[in-house]
Amino acid sequence: MTLVKFNPEKKNSSLLPGFNDIFESVLGDTFFSDRRLSSVPAVNISESGEEYHIELAAPGLKKEDFRVSVERDILTISTEQRTESNNEGKTYNRREYSYSAFTRSFTLPESADVDRxxxxxTDGILKLNIPKKEEAKAVSRQIEIQ
Incomplete structure (x- = not known):
């Protein structure tokens, strides 16, 4: 008769090789990590000579869902959306409420004209145009060579 010692500290026991790996692959699945990351929309930031441009991808929302504010030099874009279904008289084995919210904050440069x-x-993209102050606009001129 052979005795096999059980070591609970060891990640993969010799009795059930790969057993813990299965649970780790299920619990560490992209389903769980994607649900955490999906609440932060992607942002593109660009600059032209006249203004700064911010494009935030947030499909499925309405313009009324957004709150855009500026406090000091911090631009904050946020939204909160709740969806509850009211189904009276039903027995549920599983019921999920949909709730999504995000907040993105950006530090504006001193050259940004926050008043304008x-x-x-449109089409799931929130676009913000932030004009530059007159003194900060790129001035180009031709320089005469003597």
Missing amino acids: IQASY
């Missing part, structure tokens, strides 16, 4: 920021929401 414009925002629009």
Whole structure:
């Protein structure tokens, strides 16, 4: 008769090789990690000579869902959306409420004119145009060579 010692400290026991790996692969699956990361929308930031541009991808929302504010030099874009279904008289084995919220904050440069920021929401993209102050706009001129 052979005795096999059980070591609970060891990650993969010799009795059930790969058993813990299965649970780790299920619990560490992309389903769980994607649900955490999906609440933060992607952002593109660009700059032209006249203004800064921010594009935030947030499909499935309405323009009323967004709150855009500026406090000091911090631009904050946030939203909160709740969806509850009211089904009276049903017995549920599983019921999930949909709730999503995010907040993105950006530090604006001193050259940004916060009084003239414009925002629009079309086709799932929130676009913000942040004009530059007159003294910060790129001035180009031709220099004469003598």
